[in-house]
Amino acid sequence: MSNLLEATLADLPTCVTRALQEDIGSGDITAMLIPEKQHAKGEVISREHAVICGCAWVEEVFKQLDPKTTINWLVQDGDPVVPDQVLFTLSGNARVLLTGERTALNFLQMLSGTATLARQYAELTTGSDVRILDTRKTIPGLRLAQKYAVAVGGCNNHRIGLYDAFLIKENHIAACGGIALAVAKAREIAPGKVVEVEVENLDELNEALDAQADVVMLDNFSPSDIENLKHLNFGETKIEVSGNITHETVQHFMSSAVNYISSGSLTKHVQAVDLSMRLITRITI
Numbered sequence: 339m340s341n342l343l344e345a346t347l348a349d350l351p352t353c354v355t356r357a358l359q360e361d362i363g364s365g366d367i368t369a370m371l372i373p374e375k376q377h378a379k380g381e382v383i384s385r386e387h388a389v390i391c392g393c394a395w396v397e398e399v400f401k402q403l404d405p406k407t408t409i410n411w412l413v414q415d416g417d418p419v420v421p422d423q424v425l426f427t428l429s430g431n432a433r434v435l436l437t438g439e440r441t442a443l444n445f446l447q448m449l450s451g452t453a454t455l456a457r458q459y460a461e462l463t464t465g466s467d468v469r470i471l472d473t474r475k476t477i478p479g480l481r482l483a484q485k486y487a488v489a490v491g492g493c494n495n496h497r498i499g500l501y502d503a504f505l506i507k508e509n510h511i512a513a514c515g516g517i518a519l520a521v522a523k524a525r526e527i528a529p530g531k532v533v534e535v536e537v538e539n540l541d542e543l544n545e546a547l548d549a550q551a552d553v554v555m556l557d558n559f560s561p562s563d564i565e566n567l568k569h570l571n572f573g574e575t576k577i578e579v580s581g582n583i584t585h586e587t588v589q590h591f592m593s594s595a596v597n598y599i600s601s602g603s604l605t606k607h608v609q610a611v612d613l614s615m616r617l618i619t620r621i622t623i
Contacts, residue, residue, distance in 0.1 A: 342482070342485060342486055342489060342495060342498070343486065345482055345498075346482040346483060346485075346486045347394065349482050349483075350394060350395060350398055350483075351398060351402075353395075353479065353480070353483065354395060354398040354399055354402060354441070354445075355402065356479065357399075357441050357444065357445070358399065358402060358403070358438075358441055361440060361441050362437065366433070366436075366437040368436075369433040369436050369437050370433075372432050372433050372436070373432075374433065375431075376431070376432040376433070377429065377430065377431060377432060378429070378430070378431075378432035378435055378617050378619065379427065379428070379429040379617070379618050379619045380427065380428050380429070380435055380615050380616060380617045380618060381424050381425075381426070381427045381428075381615070381616060381618055382424070382425045382426055382427075382428075382443070382446075382613055382614065382615045383422055383423060383424050383425060383613070383614055383616075384419045384420070384421060384422070384423050384425060384450075384611060384612070384613055385421055385422070385612040385613065385614060386421055386611060386612050387418070387419070387420055387421065387454075388418070388419050388450050388451070388453075388454045388611040389416065389417070389418055389419075389450060389453040389454040389456075389457045389490070389491055390413050390414070390415060390416070390417050390418075390419055390425065390446075390450050390453070391415045391416070391446075391449040391450050391452065391453035391486070391487040391490045391491070392415070392445045392446040392447075392448070392449035392450060392483075392487070393411060393413075393414060393415055393426075393446075394415075395442070395445035395446065395449065395483070396409065396426070396442040396445065396446055397409060399438045399441050399442040399445070400428065400430070400434065400435075400438050400442065403434045403437060403438045404430055404431055404434040406430055406431070407428060407429070407430035407431070407434055407435070407438075408428060408429045408430060409426055409427075409428045410426060410427045410428070411425070411426045412424055412425060412426055412427075413425050413426070415453075415490050416453070416490050416491075418457075425446075425613070427618075432617070435615075435617070439615050443613050443615060444610075445483070446611075446613060447610040447611045447612070447613045448477075448480075448608065448610050449483060449484070449486075449487040449490075450487075450610075450611040450613075451608045451609050451610045451611045452484050452487035452488060452491065452604065452605060452608045453487045453488070453490045453491035454491065454611060455491065455585070455603075455604060455607070455608055455609075456470075456472075456487065456488045456489075456490070456491025456492055456493040456604055457491040457492050458585055459491075459492075459493055459585060459588060459601070459604065460491060460492030460493050461492075462585070462588055462589055463588075463592070466592055467597070468592055468596055468597065468598070468599055469493075469494045469597065469598050469599075470493040470494060470588070470598075470599055470600075470601065470604070471493065471494050471495065471496040471578070471598050471599065471600040471601075472484075472485060472488045472493060472494070472495055472496055472600070472601070472602075472604045472605055473496055473580075473600055473601070473602040473604070473605070474496070474497070474499065475602035475605055475606040476605045476606070477605070477606075481498065481499070482498070484605045484608075485498060485605075488604055488605065493604060494598075496600055497532070502531070503531055503532040503533075503534060504524045504528070504531060504532065504533045504534060505534045505535075505536065505555070506520045506521065506524065506533070506534065506535045506536065506551075507536045508536070508538070511535075516545070517535055517537075517542065517545040517546050517549050517551075518545065518548065518549045520535070521533055521535065521546070521549040521550070521551055522549070532552045532553060533551050533552050533553075534551060534552060534553035534554070534555055534578070535549070535551040535553075535554050535555065536554075536555040536557050536580075537554055537555065537556060537557065538557050538558070543556070543567075543570075546575070547570070547571075547572065547573065547575055550573070550574070550575065551575055552574075552575065552576065553575065553576045553577075553578055553597075553598070554572075554575055554576075554577055554578065555578040555579075555580050555600070556577065556578065556579050556580070556581075557580055557581050558580075558581035558582065559579060559581070561590040561591055561593075564579060564591060564593050564595055564596060565593060565595070567595045568593070568594060568595050570595075572595075576597040576598060577595055577596050577597050577598070578596075578597065578598035578599070578600055579591045579596050579598070579599050579600070580599070580600045580601075583599055583600065583601040583603070584601065584603050584607075585603070588601065
């Protein structure tokens with residue numbers, strides 16, 4: 339996770355800047371109702387059970403608005419929380435607190451929602467060697483943030499983008515002239531990169547195994563189809579199951595023949611955690 343965390347933190351300031359710009363625009367006119375030098379203290383609570391993720395994004399929001407803002411965290415990324423639990427307190431210029439509130443909470447509640455769902459998936463694999471993977475079906479512009487949240491929740495990352503691993507699908511296979519040719523070409527283009535092949539039937543699976551793909555993705559195979567594969571010799575090839583995998587169905591695909599289960603729902607079906615900020619004192623200076 340260290341490489342992902344490093345890349346995520348490098349991307350974070352730009353990500354937050356874009357979010358603040360789209361929200362504030364030419365200026366927060368409602369915040370202008372408050373005296374310019376008024377200071378305030380506030381706290382943020384969760385209204386539901388959740389796994390927290392996104393502390394660094396909150397920090398960055400208020401750092402960019404006013405570095406003098408003080409934040410005192412009572413939780414950290416990965417912590418489970420309960421309804422009405424205080425997550426952090428903050429103090430600073432009242433205008434700044436209210437201007438940054440929505441952007442900060444947007445990041446925190448969305449990433450916490452992703453981490454919470456990932457934790458639910460991860461708990462389903464307790465005692466198993468099967469690893470749950472995310473996909474590239476992420477919110478545009480928040481790829482690294484969501485993949486970080488998936489890892490915080492206890493699941494694993496598939497490839498980050500189109501650059502760090504091959505995923506050879508039907509159209510790639512057709513254009514290359516077959517699975518074996520596609521795998522060979524991939525090895526030539528980027529030696530050392532993981533080569534994964536998506537297959538839709540047993541014949542294609544055998545071709546991918548013969549080509550010694552690193553990973554074979556079984557697309558829309560049923561649980562019974564997968565059970566029937568136990569007799570095959572996969573060699574060094576890892577087996578991934580994908581296609582309409584949800585929290586409700588993931589356990590149906592747990593099998594000794596399976597190494598990975600990937601699900602786009604980890605990042606595309608995320609429900610933001612209900613969070614709330616309230617000012618607890620106002621200090622006029």
